[in-house]
Amino acid sequence: MAADIEHKIKTCGRCIRRKALPEKAAPLVSIQTSRPLELLCMDFLSLEPDTSNTKDILVLTDHFTKFAMAIPTPNQKARTVARSLWDNFIVYYGIPERLHSDQGPDFESKLIRELCEVAGIQKCRTTPYHPRGNPVERFNRTLLNMLGTLEKKQKSKWREYVKPLVHAYNCTRNEVTGFTPYELMFGRSPRLPVDLAFGLPVTNNHPQPHSQYVHDLKQRLEESYQIASRNAAKNAGRNKARFDQHVKPSKLEVGDRVLVRNVRVRGKHKLSDKWEQDIFVVVKQAGDLPVYTVKPENKDGPNRTLHRDLLLPCGFLPVAEPSVEILPVPEPRLTRLQSRTMHESAEESGGEDNFMVEVAVNPTVEPKKFTVERTRVANLSPSRNVQSLDPETLPAIGLENLPDPVVVNSPDPLDVNLPAPVDESESEIENLPENSPVMPDDLPDHLPSPPNPSLLDVPLDDDNPGENGNSETNLFEPQNLECIPNLPDAEPTLRRSIRHRSPPKRFNYASLGNPLIYVVQTLLHSLSDALGASTDASSPAVHIV
Template sequence: MEHAVAFGSRTLTKPEHNYSTTEKECLAIVWAVTKFRPYLYGRHCSVITDHHALCWLTSMKNPSGRFGRWILRLQEYDFDVKYKSDRKHLDADALSRCPLPSPAILELDQTPTAVCCVLSPVQHPSLRREQLHDPFFSTIIHYLEDGSSTADRKLARQAQHFLICDGILYRRNYNPDGPRQLLAAPGAYRAAILQSLHDDPTAGHLGFFKTYERIRNRYFWPRLYSSVRKYINSCLVCQQRKPSIPSKAGPLQPLPPPRHPFERVGIDLFGPLTESSSGKRWIVIAIDHLTRYVESAALPSGTSEEIAKFFIHNILLRHGSPRFLVSDRGRSFLAKLLQDILHACSVTHTPTSAYHPQTNGLTERFNHTLADMLSLYVSTDHTNWDSVLPYITFAYNTATQSTTQFSPFRLVFGREPTCNIDTIFPYPCHTEDNIPLAEATSRIEECRQLARTRTFDAQAASKLRYDEQHHATSYAAGDLVWLWVPIRTPGLSDKLLCRYVGPYTILHRTGPVNYVVEPSDPPTDRRKRSTETVHVSRLKPYGAPPDSGPPRARVASSSDGGRCETDSSPSS
């Protein structure tokens, strides 16, 4: 008994209104067959019309013009035309008797639609032939059909879970909803099943559990669990978008506190801020890793020349040349001018890895404190922040730090500063004024070593808490990985962009948690090749797609705007 599966209609365009009746009826066939292509392609169908003249459509000799083009378009379909009088053609006739107004139709046509293509039905002979070619299923089929009593016990136990229906092998499946037969899928069809139940829009690229349950409730083949796991792990679209594991990679690797003040200095730029009354927009900050002492200055534009001048006047000429300078990978810090000065002073520059400012965490943390302090003293128009900056820097340097239990001022100068309020009230004479120089020096050094020990203890406690949520991950040279990049593309939603680009190739390891990588398909010209030092937390293993099977996805790069793109060729 016939029943309707889908309905479709559209209004004629202005030129189409001039067609003859036969041309309009033929146009309806061409449009309908094209619209319902996912249901009709690859199978025989019948076109039923109430226009008797179209019955000769498939047998028309020497067609030309509009009819010739239409017949050519219909050649890829297997169909015949049948006549049905209009009195019996009520289901389709109803759509033409009460057409919708044209504006409503035009508005509806502008709405984007998605069509999910269905696979061509597999014929029983080809399915049975593939099952007989499968080593595992063929053994079960022969046992069930021949009823051999000489089979081993293992085969007999396995065969108990299978049955043959119309020549096709199925596996019995028992679940709370009752017995169910699962198709024994031979190897030739597994890739299409995996793609349809994972990649298609109706499957949604869901994770392993949901995809596995969707497949195991319909099909069976040996090692189905591992097949689904391998397929999903190699899905390029999923790898680009989804994090591979809930915990982050890379244990904490804190920089050990130096032995002497200003042996290691972290430097950073803070801004841009509202332009001050004196034309300043940036703040350069330098902080000593042992004492937490801060040097700061307001800058007009934060160029490398201004950074170099700050380094010479505020660090080199006040505290001496440091051994190490830690900064991010900003242009001002990697410029040749500053690098030449550091080289002349024998300073080792340690830039952080890209998109991983945690290496310079002491400076980054002070930036938050600086913002809080500045916000409490700036004017309503935010133009006096540069005049407030020296005062709040002094306030920070004279405050006791929770980690060292000393103020940075005391660890640098060996004493606490005299504040304004200290001159108002009388204090007894200090007995420390006459302490011998050797004893005073010893006390200062003792405070610094105590601060260093307390910093070690605080770092150990932080590492313990951090490592509970992170795991150790290592890669070997030549491994392929995905690289996380915080892509921002104008006009696109950040939340819908892919998180990873690649693949990249591991070149070598530069430390416990840092690697040097390059694109897996670098330019042939070595001068154009670019490498990048990245933290392990930005990497995750690349799952290579299978060598054969249906198209999976195109690997997006950062230049693509972070879009995950799948192959849109039709399934067959």
């Protein structure tokens, strides 16, 4: 029972992704160089901004001689890196054989790649999230310790102390090589302020020709390089033995299933998993180095080249079925009018902080309803008579366009004003046949007026009142159509505005004035009036001008 529980816990995918610790399964591999400028390492070091708002330092280190340079930069852009590398290193010390950096976008840009192609430099890089593969990281710690020893006032101007401190480092004996970086780079010892303080003489006071100086320099450099190489190899062996004591070697084979360390999280991630959810498969190994190329097992994705310490074997986990990723549906963006309307509706509903907005997933489109507004043809008075109309002349009016019968509700007697006649040549009304039936729905919206415009009087029957107590008269009933007078062919006139139009009024002054003096005078007159009102009515008012 206990063995089954232990096996279940060790093979639980959820527990492994959360609780499994990273393991040191790869032995230490040291970088070997034998001459100056064979490998130039670079990296960025970010600090607190100083008084000039500078916070980035481009650090360059020659791997063999340990000669270092630190260049304060305003930013970490690729153009800044290329300019600093060319102006501060290449033009003084020469072109390096290889350029080593991490996979930052400023070092892997197209500009840096073109610079390396033009200068004949081989570009190499570390594996992702493996700073141990870049030797310049060790000098970053040394530079931070030196800058940290400055006084508080000096730290606000740390840019002024970077180069002197780096020069002091280059003139100090290195434990790895046994020589100073300055001596291995230039073949001689520098003359320092301490030599002047103690009055130390120059080492060689005897003049010698240039050829002899060059011959001696070559011998010294060759001897120094050999000693430095032996010391560096010895130191690397000690470091490897010390590091490998805590390593449990575990080599991966092609086809092994592994989990990748979850190193892409940002911000607070105390509850996140230590390993990614997807399972990867090993594709190949980079020679004898503990660097592997992996690809996703159950989905398409790019291959990733990672160090062995970022991989965890998981052959015991079940094969997960390929799952369809459901992308979240983005919420529609509201316009300003919609946001304002929603806010106003929320306030009208009671001003509560929490309200619900209902959104129909599959809304059904309701049929649109149209309301036809009918124009009242005539407001008729019950006290007047209507002239008789000849039915034979009705087709000429254009009855095919007449509207539905209009019921006139007129509690009070009103007059009827019909439009003026229009020329027949301008009318677009088509003549109907003689025997065509006349329908009330075909009547036009506006009836033209007779040649002699007059008011139409239609007698209303007071004995048949309509709803709401109003009398109703249908003008287009058959019995009422017979009494419509003969009207000429015409079309409704356009409605025109009766508003009086005039140019805008503008203030014109005959001469320039001084509004400030006018305001002051008005204020003084008001004060004098107030003082005069408070005094005796018999005393004269005093005005101050």
